[in-house]
Amino acid sequence: MNQRFEFKHIHTMLLSLIALLLLPACGKLSNAVEENQGGALADNAASQVYVGPGEYDEFYAFMSGGFSGQIGVHGLPSGRLLKIIPVFSVDGEKGYGFNEETKPMLNTSQGFVPWDDAHHPELSQTDGETDGRWIFINGNNTPRIARIDLSTFETAEIIEIPNSGGNHSSPFATENTEYVVAGTRFGVPYPQQDVAISSYEENFKGTLSFISVGEEGEMDVAFQVLLPAFDYDLAHSGKGKSHGWTFFTTYNTEQKTTMLEVAASQNDKDFIAAINWKKAEEYIAQGKFREMPARYAHNVYDEHTHMATSTMKDKVRVLIPSECPGLVYFLPTPKSPHGVDVDPTGEYIVGNGKLSANLTVHSFTKMIDAIERGSFEKEIAGIPVLKFEEVVGGVVEDAGLGPLHTEFDGQGNAYTSFFITSEVVKWKVGSWEVLDKASTFYSIGHLMIPGGDSKKPEGKYLVALNKITKDRYLPTGPELCHSAQLYDISGDKMKLLLDFPTMGEPHYAQGISAAKVLPRVKKFYPIEENKHPYRTLGEKDSRVERSGKDVHIYMTSIRSHFAPDNIEGVKVGDKVYIHLTNLEQDWDVPHGLAVMGANNAELLVMGGQTETLLWEPKEEGVYPFYCTDFCSALHQEMQGYIRVSPRNSDIKLSWRLGEDEEAI
Amino acid sequence: MKKYHKLIMLMAALGLMALFIFPMWRITLIAPQYPNGVNMHIWINKIGGDTPSTLQNINILNHYIGMKYIEPETIPELQYFPYIVLSMVALGIVLALRGKATGYLLWTLLLVALCAAGLYDFYLWEYDYGHNLSDTAPIKIPGMVYQPPLFGEQYLLNFLAKSYPHIGGYFVGASILFGSLAFVFKRTEHA
Ligand SMILES: [Cu+2]
Numbered sequence: 001m002n003q004r005f006e007f008k009h010i011h012t013m014l015l016s017l018i019a020l021l022l023l024p025a026c027g028k029l030s031n032a033v034e035e036n037q038g039g040a041l042a043d044n045a046a047s048q049v050y051v052g053p054g055e056y057d058e059f060y061a062f063m064s065g066g067f068s069g070q071i072g073v074h075g076l077p078s079g080r081l082l083k084i085i086p087v088f089s090v091d092g093e094k095g096y097g098f099n100e101e102t103k104p105m106l107n108t109s110q111g112f113v114p115w116d117d118a119h120h121p122e123l124s125q126t127d128g129e130t131d132g133r134w135i136f137i138n139g140n141n142t143p144r145i146a147r148i149d150l151s152t153f154e155t156a157e158i159i160e161i162p163n164s165g166g167n168h169s170s171p172f173a174t175e176n177t178e179y180v181v182a183g184t185r186f187g188v189p190y191p192q193q194d195v196a197i198s199s200y201e202e203n204f205k206g207t208l209s210f211i212s213v214g215e216e217g218e219m220d221v222a223f224q225v226l227l228p229a230f231d232y233d234l235a236h237s238g239k240g241k242s243h244g245w246t247f248f249t250t251y252n253t254e255q256k257t258t259m260l261e262v263a264a265s266q267n268d269k270d271f272i273a274a275i276n277w278k279k280a281e282e283y284i285a286q287g288k289f290r291e292m293p294a295r296y297a298h299n300v301y302d303e304h305t306h307m308a309t310s311t312m313k314d315k316v317r318v319l320i321p322s323e324c325p326g327l328v329y330f331l332p333t334p335k336s337p338h339g340v341d342v343d344p345t346g347e348y349i350v351g352n353g354k355l356s357a358n359l360t361v362h363s364f365t366k367m368i369d370a371i372e373r374g375s376f377e378k379e380i381a382g383i384p385v386l387k388f389e390e391v392v393g394g395v396v397e398d399a400g401l402g403p404l405h406t407e408f409d410g411q412g413n414a415y416t417s418f419f420i421t422s423e424v425v426k427w428k429v430g431s432w433e434v435l436d437k438a439s440t441f442y443s444i445g446h447l448m449i450p451g452g453d454s455k456k457p458e459g460k461y462l463v464a465l466n467k468i469t470k471d472r473y474l475p476t477g478p479e480l481c482h483s484a485q486l487y488d489i490s491g492d493k494m495k496l497l498l499d500f501p502t503m504g505e506p507h508y509a510q511g512i513s514a515a516k517v518l519p520r521v522k523k524f525y526p527i528e529e530n531k532h533p534y535r536t537l538g539e540k541d542s543r544v545e546r547s548g549k550d551v552h553i554y555m556t557s558i559r560s561h562f563a564p565d566n567i568e569g570v571k572v573g574d575k576v577y578i579h580l581t582n583l584e585q586d587w588d589v590p591h592g593l594a595v596m597g598a599n600n601a602e603l604l605v606m607g608g609q610t611e612t613l614l615w616e617p618k619e620e621g622v623y624p625f626y627c628t629d630f631c632s633a634l635h636q637e638m639q640g641y642i643r644v645s646p647r648n649s650d651i652k653l654s655w656r657l658g659e660d661e662e663a664i
Numbered sequence: 665m666k667k668y669h670k671l672i673m674l675m676a677a678l679g680l681m682a683l684f685i686f687p688m689w690r691i692t693l694i695a696p697q698y699p700n701g702v703n704m705h706i707w708i709n710k711i712g713g714d715t716p717s718t719l720q721n722i723n724i725l726n727h728y729i730g731m732k733y734i735e736p737e738t739i740p741e742l743q744y745f746p747y748i749v750l751s752m753v754a755l756g757i758v759l760a761l762r763g764k765a766t767g768y769l770l771w772t773l774l775l776v777a778l779c780a781a782g783l784y785d786f787y788l789w790e791y792d793y794g795h796n797l798s799d800t801a802p803i804k805i806p807g808m809v810y811q812p813p814l815f816g817e818q819y820l821l822n823f824l825a826k827s828y829p830h831i832g833g834y835f836v837g838a839s840i841l842f843g844s845l846a847f848v849f850k851r852t853e854h855a
Contacts, residue, residue, distance in 0.1 A: 526716075559724050584724075587719030633728060634802055 030466040037041055043483050048176050048488060049498045051078040059511045061463060062121045063484065066088075066505025069116045071137060071148065076450070076461055076511060077486055079500030086235030087146045087155050088116030088139045091599075098601035100612035101532075102301070102312035103185040108142050108160050109295040117141045119168060120234075120508040124213070128455030132516035134179050134217050136171040143167030145182055145215050149303075150522040156301050162294035162316050164188055165206045169235040171211075174527045175243045175455075179222065179277065182209040187229025187255070191292070200257050204229035207318075208248060210277055221296070223284055223317040225275060226327060226328065228381050231264070234274070234339045235404075239455050240346030242364045244278035247349055251336040265338065265355060269388065272328040272340055272351050274367065283324045289317040304531040306609050312598040315529045322382025329371060330380065331390040333360050339405035339446070343414065343429050344455050348393055352403040352416065358414060359403050361432070363393030394432040399425045404445060405508075407452030409459025409489055415452075424464060424487065426494060438494040440485055442468040449489070457514060462487040462494065465506045472499050474598070482486075482506055504560040523587035525608030532610035534579035539563040544655045551576045551653070557591035558606065559632040560659065562625075565640030569653030572620055572646055578603075591629030595642070602628045609650040617644040669849040670763050676772075676842035677756025679835050680749050688832035689786070691812055693722070694824045705830065706786075709746045711736045729810055729821070730801025731793055741781030741785060748778065755844075765850040779836060787814050829839040 025314050051057050057075025060082075065072055069089030073082045090097030090106065097106050097114055106112055116139035116226075123130040134156075135148045143161035148154065161167050166185030173180050181343065183206070189195050190205035198560040206229045212222040230250040238245040253270045256263035283289065297448065301308040321328045333351035337360075341350045341397040351361040370391055376384040402420030409415065413435065418423050422443050426436040446465045450458040467481040488495040527537060536542050536554040542563040545552045551574045556563045562580075568575055584607035594602040598615040605611045627638035647650045687705035696700045703714045704722055709733060713719055723733045736742055749825025752775060759767035797804075805821070812818065812825040819825070829837070 524717075585715075585719045587725075637802075 003379070004292070004568075007562075009545055021408065027390045041123065045488075045495070049077040049079065049486065051075065056514060058514060059461070059620045060514055060517055061448070061509055061511045062467070063502050063506040063509045064118045064121050065138060066119065066482075066507055067117050067505050068504030069118050069139070070503065071118065071121055072503045072506070073153065075144050075485075075498065075514075076463070079484065079486060079498050081503075081562075083153055084503060085148055085155065087137060087148065088118050088144065088158075089113045092601040093604070095601045095603045095611060095613075098579070099603055100614055101307040101610075104308040105155060105158055105301060106301045107146070107299055107310035109299045109312070110142060110160075113142045115141075116144065118146075118476050118504075120171065121510045122171045122173050122180065123454075123510045123512055124217075125173050125454055126176055127572050128175045128243075128515065130451050130454050130456075130510070130512045131177075132512055134177075135510060136173065138167045138170035138182065140167055140185070143170075143182065145171050145180055145211055145219065147213075147219060148204055149217070152303065154301070156217065156303070157219055158297075158299045159211060159221065160296035160298070161209050161211075162221065162296040162313075163188065163192070163224065163292075163549070164209065168228045169208075169232045169248050169447055172237055172246070173213075173234045174237040174246065174277070175239050175432070179210040179212055179237075179246075180219070181246055181248075182211060183232030183235055183237050183340070184208070184628075185231050185233065190226065190473055191294075197257050200229060201255050203225075204255075206230055206232055208232060208246075208273070208275060210246075210280065210300075219298070219299070221316050223244075223280060223314075223319055225290060225319050225321065226271065227321065227328065227383070230271070231483055232338070236340050236342050236349075238342055238346050238349075238364070238455060239344070241270070242342060242346040242349070244276060245364075246277055247331075247340045247342065248273040248274045249273070249333070249337040249340045249351065263579065265333075268406070269332040269334045271385070272330060272333045272337065272349065272362065274329045279324070279326050280319055283319055283327065284317060286568070288324060291315050292318045295321060297430065301530075304529050306525070306530065306532045306611065310357070316331070320382075328372075329367070330383055330385040331362055331367065331391050332385065333362070334358070338403075341406040341408075341453060342408055344408050344457060348429060348456075350406045350414065350416070353404055354402050354404055354419065356403070357398055357401060359396035359399055359406075359427075360392060361394045361396070362391045366393060367391045372513050377457075394430070396425075396427050396432045399427060399434050400437070405447060406463070407447055407449045408457050409452070409458035409460055410451055411635075413459075415447060415449065415462055415489070415494075416446045419443055419445065419467070424462065424494060426489075434492050438487060438496065439466040440469060441472055441483070441499070443465055446506075446508045448509040448511055449511065451622060452511075458511070460488070460490050461497075461511075462489045463509060463511070465502070467505070469501075473501060474612065484509075503660070512629045523591075524585055524606060527581075527585060528609040530581065530610060532579075532581070535610045536579065536581045538583070542655075544569070544652055544653050544658070546574075551654075555580045555593075556583050557581070557587070557593070557627065557638075560627075560634035560638045562627070562638065562640050563657040564655035565657055566644040567641070567655045568645075569651050570617060570642055570644050571649060572617060572644060574617065574644075576614065576615045576617065576642070578613045578625075580605050580611055580613070582607050584608070589631055589637070590629050591631055593625060594628050595625040596623045604629060617642075620644050620646050667849075667853065669846045669853070670760050671847065672842050673760035673768055673771075673846035676839045676846060677753050677760060679839040679842065680753050680756070680775075682835035683749055683832045686699070686831035687712070687797050688836065688837065690826075690828060690830040690832055693725070694826070695822050699733040699745070701826075707742075708749055708832065710729070711739075711742070725823075726793075728801065728803045728808075730798030730804070731810060732798070736854065739789070745782070747829075752778070754796075760846075763850070765847055766848035767851055768850060770845065772847060773838060775836070775843060777839055779840070780804065790814065 043615040055490040061074040063072040083282040086096035101173040119615035124134040143164040147157040149156040164184040165188040168185035169183030171180035200367045233249040252264035335353040337351040337356040338354045400418030400421040406416040465484040469483040486498040582605040689706040690703040
């Protein structure tokens with residue numbers, strides 16, 4: 001009796017214990033549901049993105065600035081904005097494209113083009129792994145590719161792409177950065193000429209360009225492949241077993257020129273163009289190319305002269321597929337595919353058919369098999385079209401709507417962005433099963449996993465680059481910044497951690513462990529390496545020289561004064577070149593320079609650097625100038641005057657700093 | 665062990681050569697903007713720092729309080745101190761070869777005297793830099809002087825200044841110790 005009571009008692013206690021244990025688990029479950037629905041700030045998300053004061057982020061993220069033309073550098077996981085790198089657009093903040101040194105960077109065959117649409121950043125790679133040397137990005141509107149040096153985070157080189165229109169499928173590096181590529185989005189008359197738009201099929205062509213990258217990063221248009229005038233959308237180069245090949249997606253294989261939203265969406269399948277660039281190298285070596293006239297600019301910034309030079313080039317090597325068997329194959333792919341993404345092993349080539357519900361994955365092995373068997377469906381302009389069933393490796397069924405782009409986590413999983421259904425879908429490479437879905441806010445375009453398009457992804461985080469922002473932040477009128485979202489992908493389920501705003505329209509992004517970049521980063525430019533022709537290496541050398549109407553001011557800055565800071569003898573109608581050398585040799589001590597009324601931006605000169613402001617005074621008077629970057633306790637005192645006299649004045653050129661006056 | 669006094673004396677003499685390899689003193693300035701400190705290194709024949717530009721950066725900071733520029737070329741001690749050190753090394757070697765206890769003792773005492781003189785000289789320079797301030801200094805605080813400590817730590821406006829011997833200095837200390845040991849070992853050799 002007694003015993004029985006005790007047993008019952010224990011039984012009850014056990015039951016309530018189990019209930020207590022279950023309770024927190026239930027709580028967790030409902031949280032997880034909430035998260036997937038976007039009620040983000042669950043349990044420890046805040047601590048996962050918290051990077052304490054003075055701490056560094058684990059990753060650099062480079063976000064394309066889209067129609068800002070620049071690159072935004074953010075830290076991950078915090079999402080903090082670290083720098084905006086001016087690339088294709090003038091930038092008053094840094095004087096980029098305004099000072100004499102950087103104006104040549106924006107030179108093109110059409111002259112000075114002060115803006116572009118920057119789409120896809122691409123880190124340099126060694127053995128298929130990101131190496132932290134450079135990042136490339138394409139200019140879409142006036143076809144260009146830029147190289148940014150990651151020791152200075154400055155644009156070091158821009159090359160224009162000839163015979164191209166809308167440089168969209170670019171830059172996408174090969175495994176050892178042998179090449180970055182540039183495929184034209186628009187078919188354009190080849191060569192460019194005055195023809196009827198309706199003569200499209202006859203006169204228009206599409207070029208795919210391979211830009212070689214040298215040891216020091218120097219770019220050159222190595223060759224172009226002349227293809228039918230399809231629209232070439234995106235690209236990725238092979239890796240591992242598919243090293244030596246680059247894949248380009250196409251749309252508008254219908255070759256229409258008007259009302260494309262309907263006209264270019266009719267074909268059931270478009271193509272992925274597979275280019276065997278190793279074969280191309282053989283043909284080039286054999287001289288089987290045509291040298292065609294072209295006009296394109298090559299602009300290089302020299303870190304020692306601190307100035308850019310622009311050179312016009314006048315020819316390009318072109319390979320024609322019908323003359324070069326084995327160079328190009330078309331892989332039929334449904335339907336108007338956007339991204340083409342190669343998995344870390346190099347075996348699978350994902351075609352993200354943006355009007356398709358399914359995701360088509362081609363097999364590289366099957367492709368090579370079919371090519372060796374000569375099993376082709378037909379030929380277009382001498383290019384064999386492979387049979388869809390013979391190259392497809394797998395299909396991810398009904399994953400979502402509007403697949404755009406896929407990256408990989410290095411654990412055998414792939415993550416695809418779906419624009420229409422506004423979600424990221426995680427699926428298994430090989431079994432093609434869908435593992436998880438996460439909503440994005442709103443309408444994701446590309447996505448990014450650090451190293452996610454390389455052989456060695458660092459699959460800890462995923463960033464969704466959303467096209468639509470709406471209510472995610474405090475409203476700022478009709479125009480809103482775009483929005484990125486950070487997901488933790490280290491577990492089975494994706495977990496939304498953070499929203500952060502981004503500049504312009506980030507199309508694509510790249511991420512890399514900070515540890516790979518940090519050892520290269522410079523703190524200032526050694527003054528003894530300054531080879532600028534108008535440098536001033538010490539205050540004693542500061543001076544003013546006149547030659548005709550050109551006045552050259554050799555000026556220095558150091559905390560907290562300019563030398564010289566009083567200048568007289570400048571006349572209305574002069575062209576005044578202020579060559580400012582910043583003598584500072586310490587980290588983070590730039591000095592700026594602004595002159596009242598100058599039809600120009602400021603200068604922002606880093607330690608050891610020389611930059612030149614061109615000022616053409618229009619009216620007599622005394623013009624103040626000052627330092628624009630708060631440099632020291634006496635920054636506000638860092639100022640001076642330039643006196644401007646009438647053209648016929650006989651005031652002599654003179655300058656001074658403090659009590660030492662000099663005159664010519 | 666005790667018969668090695670010649671060798672120990674030789675080490676004492678040659679140890680001074682370290683002054684040509686390592687700085688003998690270090691002054692560190694720490695402020696919120698300089699979390700790792702600005703390190704000025706004083707060598708037997710030059711003044712430098714963590715980077716070739718450290719001295720320029722210290723001079724930029726100092727000019728706000730009207731301190732004159734530290735220009736190593738204008739400090740005569742940096743010219744002739746190396747010869748004194750070389751003489752001491754040569755003398756030490758000769759005395760080691762002779763192997764006399766009195767020689768060891770005199771050399772060691774001479775070295776201590778030179779160190780004391782050197783430190784006093786260092787103090788005078790510090791005094792001069794810290795007190796002889798320009799009348800037109802942008803930042804003037806009545807009664808404030810900026811002499812860094814000879815040895816130890818002290819706040820100078822927003823900077824914590826730390827002044828301690830560096831590797832070269834420790835070698836000099838070791839030379840004094842070795843000179844003394846050589847003397848003691850020689851004296852107790854037959855005891
Ligand atoms: Cu300044």
